[in-house]
Amino acid sequence: MTVQTAPTQFSQVTPPQLEDLPYKDYDPEVTRQMMGFIKPYGTKILISVFYMMLSSLAAVVGPYLLQIAIDDGISVGNLVTLRNIALLFLLAQGIQWFFNYIRVKMMAEVGQSIIYDIRAAIFKHLQELSLSFFSRYSAGRITARMMSDVSVLRDFVTWTLLAVARDIFTLGGIVGTMLLMNVQLSLLTFAVLPIMAVMTFAFRRRARDNYRRARMAISWVNSVLAENINGVRVVQSFSREDTNYAYFRDVVNGYNLKANLKAARLSSIFFPTVDFLGTLAMAVVIYVGGSALLGERLTAGVLTAFVLYIGRFFDPIRDLSMRYDGFLSATASADRILGLINAPVEVQDKPGAGELPPIKGEVRFENVSFHYSDDDTLVLQDINLHVQPGETVAFVGKTGAGKTTMIKLLARFHDPTSGRILIDGHDIAQYTQHSLRSQMGIVLQDPFLFSGTVRENIRFGRLEATDAEVEAAAAAVGADEFIRSLRLGYETPVEEGGAVLSVGQRQLISFARALLADPRILILDEATSSIDTHTENIIQQALARLLQGRTAFVIAHRLSTIINADRIVVIQNGRIVEQGRHQELLEKGGVYQRLYAMRFQEEE
């Protein structure tokens, strides 16, 4: 399907493309893998189908009983037959009620359980995936998988699967019963069935495209609207109100209106037409049956039953055509979910990998080279570095030089392409990631805090720490003072992303978190954002406290950090080009001095 490109103010931005809603053809592999999730509940599903059959047939039999009651009971004044049929009718209703009840309950459990399993599986897999995965696959997409795709699947399992069974049983039951009552008249009535079926399926195909276009249009409207509200201060700063309004009204919202009206037109034609086909069938039954054209006069009971059955014809046909769409979109969702679940885990524990024993903190890079799996360019080349326990190493270099990669390899977010990294002489690739990282502290540039209290966030560093230990850690980095001044002290909730706290305060909390973990090796990506004077002062002291007595690797931005480092390692184009102390390197007049000069120049 192609999407018309609307003329836009923002010329290049067209309505969102359909990439996220592919209606792919049926893929047996997807079904096979999804069956893995469904299998544990196979028996329950089969039983439910059986229940469904019983209740559908009990529903279909109703008009037939009515026919007998009218023709053999009421018309001939036979009260006994009428009573018996009435009782039978009651029984059919009872059966229908009972089996529907237990079936819906059973399938609800099945559907929810499957979805529970899938969500758990996705989440568990997310915990194993390498960090590089998350830079490719945005949080928004992951959420879409977990929320909307999983919901599509749930509805499919809970409702659609069995509805198909019901539709087939109902349709079969109606056709069978009608034939039983009057073959010729039934066949005549069935003449409208193929027309209905063809029309319905043709309609569904076109309607599907229309509705998808309408859905896309509204999501476009919503995203433009959201962007304008989020950026309202910029909008007003640039006096863009009139331009933006015209664009929204005429292009975005207008496109949505058009798309919706197009969808409405089609369905407005379709439903009345189908309705008419039903009336046509009824007229045929009355005319042919009533005028005895086929040699046999229609009884009042048969006429009544036929009228009721014709009224029920269309539902299963329409449902079946809708189910097919449901099936397709469920497959598409399943496909995307599996894409996530099957995403390869780059860094895996070796089979039988042991626990890394408690370390002292001696680190050695041996001929380490690295490139990413999807790009052959070497990011690090032949790195050799030997760091003594307790040493503070500052990495310096331009963006993209390879500083961050060094750190990522050490924390084993990636494995080196060649060479080894040894801690206390142990090759880290031979041990479990968990045992490695639990002895390592990592403080990131953007100090991410989880929703929860300040205390919980600090405790994230060591889950079994006591309250006193948490507070001691906070005090050690100088965070205790401001935490106590918060409304609820340590129990103050932190919003997602830590919005109520300043950047500096969040950094201090992340320092406390790292200090509480008391790692032998500390990795620190220093933040560059500006911080107010008071906090900056505290942070510099906290840093000194944090680095003390452990092996530390710092991607340094503060001059004080660089100058205080035991060793500065200058990285350029993936190689170590210089090593030494600040003064030594400055006097050497090499890369370091030039990097330094660049910062200096702008001060002029």
Add this chain to the structure above:
Amino acid sequence: MKSIKRLSILLKPYRLRILAIALMLLTLTTIDMIFPAIIRQVIDIGVVGGQSHYTALAAGILLGMGLFKSLISFGNRYNSEWLAHTVAYDLRNQLYNHIQRLSFSYHDHTASGQLISRVIEDVRSLQNFTGQGFIELTRVVVLMIGIIFILITTNPLLAVISLLPLIPLTLMNTAFGRRMGKMFLAVDQTLGELNSRLQENVNGVQVVRAFAREAFEIERFKAVNQELYKKQIRVVQEMARVMPTSSLLVGLSTLLILWFGGNMVINGQITLGELVAFNSYVLMLSGPAQQLSWLINAAGETSAGLQRTFEVLDQQSEIRSPAQPVFLPKLRGEVRFENVSFRYRNEKKDALHDINLTVQPNQIVALVGPTGSGKTSIVNLIPRFYDVTSGAVKIDGVDVRQLDLKTLRSQIGIVLQTSLLFSATIRENIAYGRPNASMEEIIAAAKAAQAHEFIMEMSKGYDTVVGERGVTLSGGQRQRVAIARAILMDPRILILDDSTSSVDTQTEHLIQEALRRLMKGRTTFVIAQRLSTVRQADLIVVLDHGRIVQQGTHAELLQQPGLYRQIYDLQLRDQERFQEEMEQLQAQELKKVNR
């Protein structure tokens, strides 16, 4: 009540169409009620009475009415959908336009996420309700009244008997609807928790990995997942109870008609046709009896949504151009604060207190002070993002409150640390303040902002789409595009923030260079973090707790004890040290050369 009045204003342009829809609806419902009567005649006169020519007539009438009904039904459906979408279109436009013009104060106090979802949800609920709910509700009510009337006039006793099961049906579904509403709310809440748990885990993935807390996270997720499972099961179990019971009650109606009605037919109290018609009518009622509560709930939700929507539309922006604005299309750029005090809405303390400041055209003013000292508040008053609480801000001698807002703002350029770009091409983002700028002008602006080079490295150059659906730019790149955006506007007054976050030394250098070019020849207010900026400034204004505590040049202020010296010692000295060492080095180099 008030919202109904407002709604009627919204609907007024379409009143003829609404009238047409109502008429068509009435016709349709009438036809629906005639059908069982025809069947009844067919049975009584044609089948039982043996007048076969009558059935042919009936079939003909049925067909004709069916055709007529389909035509009307088409008109009715299309027009109600048209109405719904058009009203939603209008309302969405109004909201969009209104919200974007509301003042900063309003937006400060309104969570944007909530505002967005309110607009989206409330308009959608109105659209669905006008399109389907309202029509359906009217149809249901007309149908119920009509059918009950027909049934009672046919046979009051049988009418009462057969309608008996519909009473618990209605009551049960009403209660069900209410309970379901609460349950769905609970499910939504848990779903929201699940979502934020996931989001957080993904956004904080580095921390989770860094502390090896995967198992802990899995447990936390499991707890919410289980909670959701339980709540959803509860919803479906409720459905399992109510849905089959509903159809059982409808079946009971048929049973009662069959048994009591059958007896009445045998006793000659009613005809067989009437019995069959009775059954058809009751079946026609059963749907509406189940729907009624849902529809009433939907009506309630829609009206609550409308009320919220109108609340937003009723908000007035206090920042508007005056009735007789002064137009200053070419500002000189003299800015004067006269006894300005300012307090944010709902705050207890003044953000600015008795500020007096005169800035000559083309001067560079550096604002320095701790977080919360009032730097941002000062600059926000110049483009009138907020109005002063007392005193006046004057540009070229005219109070900003007397100026035409658009002319004023179009001559003020703003570059902040976190630069928001829109989902559009880079070209369109640069031209944001001047949509009609030529490509040459855009490129020139990008070059001046040191952005041209990285833009050209992108596969589509200036046509690269950035933002949510496009390429993600780094912080430094975004900032340079924002600088180009401001350069292109060629503002007389410039407001900026010289801090660069999360960029490497080289990029920082480029950005500072771009900012320096931007400041030339304009009145500039800089929220300053850097030594280079304060040194360059013609005037440094030191703020503390909303007051100006010191003013002067860098050299002057360093001489005196005070806040400026403290800030310098802590923050700026670091930068100074770079310089000194470099000077030493250069001196050494010089010596070498001289030797």
